Amino acid sequence: MPVLTHLAAVWFIGSALTALQFYAVILAGFSGNTAALVITLAVMVPLAVYAFVCLGAAARSIVPLTRRARGLWAWASGVYGLGTAGLGGPPHPVGTQAGVRRGTGHPGEPADAPLRFWLDASSRG
Secondary structure: OOHOOOOOOOOHHHHHHHHHHHHHHHHHHHHOHHHHHHHHHHHHHHHHHHHHHHHHOOOOOHHHHOHHHHHHHHHHHHHHHHHHOOOOOOOOOOOOOEEEEOOOOOOOOEEEHHHHHHHHHHOOO
């Protein structure tokens, strides 16, 4: 039961952090101030990892990696990093993205070929 409680807590905290970070980055991005965006990212990421450190410290009995100080930070950084990477969804096959034809990269092909293909396909309705 403690394992399920821990996994639920990781999921809940990760979801809350994702929502909070998304909101903060969107606000900073639309403010038009690059410094605000950089500061937001520089502050949010360490705070998010620290939240997972606190959670990992409470789970020392069920997560052996968190029993050492370096292991605790490694676990927290890994949870944050993999959770952030997982937010993007599964990787797409090489050469496609969400069903959109990508450019072949041949020297004679214009750089905007994938964009023009997508615009042509979407205009056909």
